[in-house]
Amino acid sequence: METKIIRMDENNIDYEMLEKAGAIIKAGGLVAFPTETVYGLGGDALNEESSGKIYRAKGRPSDNPLIVHICRLEAMFSIVKKVPDAAMKLAEAFWPGPLTIILNKSEKVPYATTGGLDTVAIRMPEHKVALAFIEASGGYIAAPSANTSGKPSPTLAKYVAEDMDGKIEMIIDGGEVGIGLESTIVDLTEEIPMILRPGYITKEMLERVLGEVKVDAAVLEDSSGKAPKAPGMKYRHYAPKGKLTIIAGNQEKVVGEINNRAAMMREKGEKVGIIGTDDTISLYRADSIKSAGRREDEESIARTLYKMLREFDDENVTVIYSEAFDETSENGGIGQAIMNRLLKAAGHHIESI
Ligand code: TXA
Numbered sequence: 251m252e253t254k255i256i257r258m259d260e261n262n263i264d265y266e267m268l269e270k271a272g273a274i275i276k277a278g279g280l281v282a283f284p285t286e287t288v289y290g291l292g293g294d295a296l297n298e299e300s301s302g303k304i305y306r307a308k309g310r311p312s313d314n315p316l317i318v319h320i321c322r323l324e325a326m327f328s329i330v331k332k333v334p335d336a337a338m339k340l341a342e343a344f345w346p347g348p349l350t351i352i353l354n355k356s357e358k359v360p361y362a363t364t365g366g367l368d369t370v371a372i373r374m375p376e377h378k379v380a381l382a383f384i385e386a387s388g389g390y391i392a393a394p395s396a397n398t399s400g401k402p403s404p405t406l407a408k409y410v411a412e413d414m415d416g417k418i419e420m421i422i423d424g425g426e427v428g429i430g431l432e433s434t435i436v437d438l439t440e441e442i443p444m445i446l447r448p449g450y451i452t453k454e455m456l457e458r459v460l461g462e463v464k465v466d467a468a469v470l471e472d473s474s475g476k477a478p479k480a481p482g483m484k485y486r487h488y489a490p491k492g493k494l495t496i497i498a499g500n501q502e503k504v505v506g507e508i509n510n511r512a513a514m515m516r517e518k519g520e521k522v523g524i525i526g527t528d529d530t531i532s533l534y535r536a537d538s539i540k541s542a543g544r545r546e547d548e549e550s551i552a553r554t555l556y557k558m559l560r561e562f563d564d565e566n567v568t569v570i571y572s573e574a575f576d577e578t579s580e581n582g583g584i585g586q587a588i589m590n591r592l593l594k595a596a597g598h599h600i601e602s603i
């Protein structure tokens with residue numbers, strides 16, 4: 251299959267082209283598109299054959315459910331059994347935006363889309379191209395991140411093309427995404443709302459709207475062996491090809507420790523990459539040294555993380571060391587989401603010194 255790549259800006263939307271993209275979706279095909287979090291791999295959420303194609307294109311296990319992307323609030327009502335007050339409050343506060351809400355599904359949503367579950371994940375993205383694309387496609391787009399299963403989610407269209415070229419009909423290139431980490435997922439099917447995946451919308455932000463919110467234990471712990479509620483969280487994820495280890499502790503000691511290990515590994519013939527910050531990168535010695543940005547600027551770290559992991563792959567780096575980042579969200583930050591993804595990318599190899 252030839253994959254058509256088209257470029258489209260948020261403030262210069264080509265509606266004619268989106269009609270074509272919508273026609274592909276309505277015919278059961280797949281189109282990758284930009285959102286404010288990461289690129290999505292879209293198909294018709296109400297067509298089970300389309301969902302099957304998404305799983306095949308990603309090489310993703312079919313028990314791992316897809317998020318249904320909508321562009322109008324009314325759409326939520328037709329794909330769930332009941333809309334609880336909490337869902338309305340969240341929609342009002344955070345949609346369109348990087349928040350996914352889980353509710354009990356209606357019969358309209360095929361089990362192929364929900365990985366066999368009776369619940370459905372729903373999100374209204376904030377990106378203007380995404381919203382117009384969903385509208386042109388009939389209003390219900392099932393979309394996982396547009397990467398091959400296991401790889402870091404794409405924050406640029408070129409990474410979508412790397413993974414999906416020849417496998418899908420179209421890629422809409424909207425430039426670099428704004429946030430860079432996937433949406434926060436909150437489950438509203440239990441008595442107390444529960445965060446299944448942390449993201450840009452933090453626990454504190456949700457609690458201001460809902461009152462008490464819990465966090466699934468699988469979010470920061472090593473969950474291999476247990477069954478997290480978001481099936482996707484059990485798989486090895488966001489992983490670069492090189493073996494990634496996180497070193498946590500006092501900055502000066504961390505720099506020394508990483509340099510020692512890097513030197514040892516390079517002597518053994520490994521190609522070593524390091525993730526530091528603007529303050530530390532000049533202190534490191536390795537084959538490839540990258541800065542996640544300023545340590546205080548969590549938004550820049552979030553936006554850069556997957557890109558750095560993908561670049562290490564392109565450079566054939568075999569061993570990676572990363573500094574740890576602040577998980578506490580005292581400043582309302584997205585540190586928890588950053589560390590959740592980094593820990594998964596590292597297969598939970600973290601050492602405190
Ligand atoms: O930001 C995002 O959410 C991006 C963009 C494209 O919107 N999408 C995304 O989708 O990250 P994906 O498929 O890569 O991740 C969806 C996660 C998976 O971990 C999946 O297991 C979980 O959501 N999930 C989906 N439906 C669920 C459900 N009904 N119950 C529990 N977890 C669910």
Ligand code: MG
Pocket residue numbers: 394395403
């Ligand atoms: Mg994903």
